Amino acid sequence: MAHVAPHTDFAPLIVAPTERVFVLTGAGISAESGIKTFRDVNGLWEEFRVEDVASPEGWRKDPTLVWRFYSDRRAQAKTCLPNPAHEALAQVEARLGERLFLCTQNVDPLHERAGSKRAVHMHGELFKSRCEDDACDVPPFEDAGEYRGDAALPRCRCGARIRPHIVWFGEVPFDLEAIGDALLGSALFVTVGSSGSVYPAAGFVRAARATGARTVYVGPERPENASAFDECRLGNATAVLPTLFA
Numbered sequence: 001m002a003h004v005a006p007h008t009d010f011a012p013l014i015v016a017p018t019e020r021v022f023v024l025t026g027a028g029i030s031a032e033s034g035i036k037t038f039r040d041v042n043g044l045w046e047e048f049r050v051e052d053v054a055s056p057e058g059w060r061k062d063p064t065l066v067w068r069f070y071s072d073r074r075a076q077a078k079t080c081l082p083n084p085a086h087e088a089l090a091q092v093e094a095r096l097g098e099r100l101f102l103c104t105q106n107v108d109p110l111h112e113r114a115g116s117k118r119a120v121h122m123h124g125e126l127f128k129s130r131c132e133d134d135a136c137d138v139p140p141f142e143d144a145g146e147y148r149g150d151a152a153l154p155r156c157r158c159g160a161r162i163r164p165h166i167v168w169f170g171e172v173p174f175d176l177e178a179i180g181d182a183l184l185g186s187a188l189f190v191t192v193g194s195s196g197s198v199y200p201a202a203g204f205v206r207a208a209r210a211t212g213a214r215t216v217y218v219g220p221e222r223p224e225n226a227s228a229f230d231e232c233r234l235g236n237a238t239a240v241l242p243t244l245f246a
Helices: 027-031 056-061 063-077 084-099 110-114 176-184 201-210 237-243
Strands: 003-006 021-025 100-104 124-131 162-166 188-192 214-219 231-234
Touching: 021 084, 021 201, 027 237, 056 063, 063 124, 063 162, 084 100, 084 110, 084 237, 100 176, 176 201, 188 201, 188 237, 201 214, 214 237
Parallel strands: 003 231, 021 100, 021 188, 188 214, 214 231
Antiparallel strands: 124 162
16 A cells, blocks of 8 residues: 655655666656646647547548647747756766666656656657658658648658657557566656556556565655555655655
């Protein structure tokens, strides 16, 4: 049974010199920088149906609407800065190096802007695009463009349309093999700001715990998968992360 309490009730986490750490971040960490989340009152889905803007079916039906949605997200993300939680994780990476595996459900670049070098974006990256044709040999590329209107739809050199480099509902997240290997080898698993409702990420804690890892949750509210954690440290990421690790 998880120990659920305010973060001030817990001691800092100690990582032994040879131990590996897996950190999963969710929407909560970026919300504190002003990035809109899906579930807020003024969240991303307020004006759109998820089926219309975040699914392969929506893309086939109306790519102009999809690009307007992601262009608006790009415009908003350009105004946001990393917060102390992002910066704290970048500092942990600087100390632990490859012993830290940072996996994020977020598509924004705030981990990188804070200094993280190895963040794995399992749901894709907002400022990248790729060809919609999986057989095309053009790799995903950096792209901060904003495309609004039929005439603005970008095209690949092969003639197919360019789509956001985002994992939509019904698609397989990126880097699952590397994520699975990292979960198996970690002595400490930490989730920050994830509701515990979106799979497969919500199941990572059970995979880590099955191998004997200590499991810790950080967030302002008890997550849906709280029972899988040893500890739920309640508090905003910006308050908890700077002193989470000894």
